[in-house]
Amino acid sequence: MAGARFDVLLPLLFYFVAVYILGFYSMKYVSQASRREGKGFLTEYLVGDRKMGGFVLAMTLVATYLSAGSFIGGPGTAYSMGLSWVFLAMAQMPTGYFTLAVLGKKFAIVARKINAVTVTDFLKERYENKTLVLLVSVSVVFFFIAAMTAQFVGAARLLQGAVNVPYQVALTMFALTVIIYTIVGGFRAVVLTDTLQGVVMSISTLVLIIAAIAAGGGVKNIVDSLSALDPGLISPYGPDPTFTSMAWVTSFWILVGFAVVGLPQVATRAMGYKDCRSLNRAIIYGTAVSNFLLLAMHLLGAFGRVLVADISTGDLVVPAVVTKLFPNWLAGVVLAGPLAAVMSTVDSQLLVAVGAIINDIYANLFDLSGKKTARITFISSVAIGVITFAAAFNPPELMVWLNLYANAGLISTFLWPVILGLYWKRANTAGAFASIITGIGSYIFFNTYLPRPLGMHTIVVPLLISLAAFVIVAYLTPKPPARVIKKFWGI
Amino acid sequence: MKEKTTAEDVDFVEDPRYRQCNKEALMGLGLGLLNLLWWFAWGYGAGSQSVQNYSYILGFPLWFFMSCIVGAVLFTVLAAVMVKKYFQDMPLGPLDEKKQEGGR
Numbered sequence: 001m002a003g004a005r006f007d008v009l010l011p012l013l014f015y016f017v018a019v020y021i022l023g024f025y026s027m028k029y030v031s032q033a034s035r036r037e038g039k040g041f042l043t044e045y046l047v048g049d050r051k052m053g054g055f056v057l058a059m060t061l062v063a064t065y066l067s068a069g070s071f072i073g074g075p076g077t078a079y080s081m082g083l084s085w086v087f088l089a090m091a092q093m094p095t096g097y098f099t100l101a102v103l104g105k106k107f108a109i110v111a112r113k114i115n116a117v118t119v120t121d122f123l124k125e126r127y128e129n130k131t132l133v134l135l136v137s138v139s140v141v142f143f144f145i146a147a148m149t150a151q152f153v154g155a156a157r158l159l160q161g162a163v164n165v166p167y168q169v170a171l172t173m174f175a176l177t178v179i180i181y182t183i184v185g186g187f188r189a190v191v192l193t194d195t196l197q198g199v200v201m202s203i204s205t206l207v208l209i210i211a212a213i214a215a216g217g218g219v220k221n222i223v224d225s226l227s228a229l230d231p232g233l234i235s236p237y238g239p240d241p242t243f244t245s246m247a248w249v250t251s252f253w254i255l256v257g258f259a260v261v262g263l264p265q266v267a268t269r270a271m272g273y274k275d276c277r278s279l280n281r282a283i284i285y286g287t288a289v290s291n292f293l294l295l296a297m298h299l300l301g302a303f304g305r306v307l308v309a310d311i312s313t314g315d316l317v318v319p320a321v322v323t324k325l326f327p328n329w330l331a332g333v334v335l336a337g338p339l340a341a342v343m344s345t346v347d348s349q350l351l352v353a354v355g356a357i358i359n360d361i362y363a364n365l366f367d368l369s370g371k372k373t374a375r376i377t378f379i380s381s382v383a384i385g386v387i388t389f390a391a392a393f394n395p396p397e398l399m400v401w402l403n404l405y406a407n408a409g410l411i412s413t414f415l416w417p418v419i420l421g422l423y424w425k426r427a428n429t430a431g432a433f434a435s436i437i438t439g440i441g442s443y444i445f446f447n448t449y450l451p452r453p454l455g456m457h458t459i460v461v462p463l464l465i466s467l468a469a470f471v472i473v474a475y476l477t478p479k480p481p482a483r484v485i486k487k488f489w490g491i
Numbered sequence: 492m493k494e495k496t497t498a499e500d501v502d503f504v505e506d507p508r509y510r511q512c513n514k515e516a517l518m519g520l521g522l523g524l525l526n527l528l529w530w531f532a533w534g535y536g537a538g539s540q541s542v543q544n545y546s547y548i549l550g551f552p553l554w555f556f557m558s559c560i561v562g563a564v565l566f567t568v569l570a571a572v573m574v575k576k577y578f579q580d581m582p583l584g585p586l587d588e589k590k591q592e593g594g595r
Contacts, residue, residue: 083555087534090559094523097570101519106512108583219550231542234552236534246535253527276580287570291563423513490503491586 008323009163011332012339015200016177019193019343023181026189034374039115039359041373045186046117046355047272052191054281057273058096059198060191061282062290063344064265065095066201070294071338072154075301076314082226082233082305084244086298091252092260093294096287099261100279103270106422108279110488111271118352119264119271119414120360126421127429128484130364135436137360139413140264144353145388147406148346152392154315155342161319162335171392174339179385182347183378187272190347197340202289204337208318209296211325212303225306233305247455255408255459262415263407265348268355350388354381408447408459412439415463416470425485431474439466508581515578522573526566533558 033044043049052060070089078085110116114125120140124133152175159170181189216222223234232239236249260266273279297318304317311320318338322331357380358373416435420427442462446453453461538545538554548556 083552087530087538087555087559090530090563093530093563093566094526096567097573098519098523101522101573102516104512104515104519105581105583106509106516109506109508109512112584220547221550223547223550223552227542234545234555235542236538236554250527250531253530257527258523275583276578280574280578283574284567284571287567291567295559295563423516486503489505489509491506 004165005163005328007328008332008335009165011329012159012163012336015336015339016173018196019177019181022192022196023185023189026185026192029188030184030186030374037373039117039373041377042117042355042359043115044188045374045377046351046359047268048187048191050112050272050274052269052273052278054273054278055285056191056195057100057269057278057282058285058289060194060344060348061099061266061269061286062096062293063194063198063201063341064269064348065092065260065263065345066290066293066341067151067345071201071297071341072158072315072318075297075304075318076316078298078301079304079311079314079317081238081240081244082230082235082302084232084236084238084249086295086302087236088244088249088252089294089298090291091249091255091257093291094253094257095260096290097283098258099266100270100283100286102261102419103267103422105276105279107267107270108273110422114487116271118355118359119267119418120356123417123421123432124360124364126427126480126484126488127417127432128481129429129433132429132432132436133360133364136413136417137356139409139440140356140360141353141384143406143409143413144349144356145384145391148349148353148388149391150406151342151346151349152388155339155346156392157315158319158335158338158342161316162323162331168393171389174343175385175389175392178343178346179350179382179389182350183381183385187351190344190351191272193347194344197344198289200340201293201337204334204340205293205296205300208322208325208334208337209300212300212307212321215325216303216306222303222306226302229305233302245455248452248457251456251460254463255411255457259411259415259459259463262411262413262418264410264414265345265352267414267418268348268352350381350384353384357384408443409440411459412436412443412462412466415439416467420470420474425489426474426479427470428474428477428480430477431470434473435466435470438469439463442466506586508586511579511581518573518577522566522569525569526562529562529565530558533562 029044033041074089111122114122116122116125120133120136123136152171155174156167156171159165159174160167163170181193213219213222226233230239238244273282300321301317304321308317308320308324311317319335322334326334354377358377362376413436417432421432439462442465443458446458446462451458534554537557538552546553551560
């Protein structure tokens with residue numbers, strides 16, 4: 001620990017304390033709810049009793065969605081790819097309004113009708129099949145552990161670089177904080193800390209981008225220097241046009257723009273808001289905030305090329321710019337932003353994984369009545385937390401890709417069963433199975449043998465194949481039972 | 492989306508709120524596609540020429556300024572307009588058989 005920068009660390013510690021306070025504040029609600037029987041507890045623990053207001057919904061959606069990828073990996077790649085990568089990142093422009101408008105009120109109405117607290121709950125009622133529920137839940141746990149591990153690695157690297165403590169110390173400090181506040185406070189703690197984190201991210205991003213532009217002598221100066229370095233850095237095709245090709249970059253609209261609807265940690269938020277006003281306000285705030293953050297952070301990465309010339313890996317561009325531009329104590333404040341991005345993603349993923357274990361796997365195999373629910377929930381939360389923490393000790397490289405891989409798997413699993421189940425009466429169990437199996441199967445196939453089918457990102461073709469499989473199989477097999485249709489579409 | 496009336500044999504009254512819900516979902520989808528079109532047309536329309544011939548606004552290359560910066564602002568505004576003008580309030584909880592408000 002010799003040489004640790006305590007002046008950077010101190011503001012971060014204050015921030016951690018604030019997060020703990022929110023966690024323990026929410027614990028009050030959780031412990032009250034722990035006296036409820038069976039599902040009553042989970043309604044508080046997993047969807048916060050469906051009480052989220054507009055601002056909180058917007059912030060938690062943005063904060064959940066924007067992860068280490070957007071704050072560390074994304075700017076890191078923009079460092080080497082220039083404006084082309086900022087351009088690619090802006091494929092996420094619709095995320096703020098798209099998810100909430102498409103799942104929208106219908107998902108919220110249906111969730112209340114069937115008393116769903118996880119997305120898998122929705123699938124369970126809609127398709128009435130235990131194997132499907134188990135398949136989906138197990139893949140949730142699997143993919144989320146991978147995704148959370150990548151996030152922990154990113155955060156620990158950031159802390160390591162900025163505060164100059166060993167990787168293991170940084171990881172322990174960070175992971176314990178997230179795991180503890182999430183476990184004690186549940187969904188309420190997650191969305192409240194997300195809101196705090198959203199605000200912190202926004203302020204820190206604003207300060208950073210202004211300081212970076214000023215330090216580089218204005219936008220024109222920076223763009224000129226980039227262009228002089230390599231004209232590709234200011235072209236949409238990037239320095240390596242075969243890598244950032246038109247088809248590939250555009251296909252990110254499918255992966256990070258539209259298909260995000262299929263991410264369970266995002267869809268859960270569409271079940272937890274209070275009323276239409278919350279939804280409407282969330283769409284506006286969410287779009288504004290996410291667009292600002294995406295643009296500014298990636299631009300910072302691209303501009304960082306001019307500001308800091310000698311860094312070993314792109315992932316370090318944000319901490320490098322921060323420590324170059326700011327006095328140490330202020331650097332701590334600004335760095336809270338990216339850390340917040342990671343925290344707010346991991347906490348939701350942890351909660352969804354816990355929901356999968358307790359509500360979707362355990363409740364399906366055993367009886368979930370009585371007052372044991374709270375205890376079993378805590379035990380499984382701790383178990384997942386510990387596994388993820390342990391996996392992060394041996395960090396893999398290139399977290400953007402790891403993260404995208406997990407997202408792609410989750411999207412292949414959830415997208416069509418959720419969307420078609422919600423909007424298409426003919427959608428049935430066999431179709432859902434067909435779509436999940438062909439989706440994940442063809443994704444693994446393409447990823448291994450043909451990573452860019454038709455020049456596009458790997459996810460696109462598997463998504464189309466799994467849509468086709470869903471529709472064809474659904475038409476070849478009997479309609480869903482009338483009772484299901486009535487439950488979902490009736491009054 | 493794929494709202495086919497394949498369940499005629501089921502005798503029930505459909506939740507009256509869903510018509511508006513479906514409309515709002517389609518609007519979200521439409522706005523998303525428009526967003527993609529704007530981004531693509533400006534990005535590749537103005538960005539595909541050789542870098543020496545680029546024009547600039549406020550220091551940014553024109554393609555980038557229009558597709559990413561103006562695009563972000565424009566579609567935030569459009570999302571706000573969509574929500575304020577076309578989205579309707581409705582109760583989200585279960586409806587009584589009798590009173591059917593919301594809908595449209």
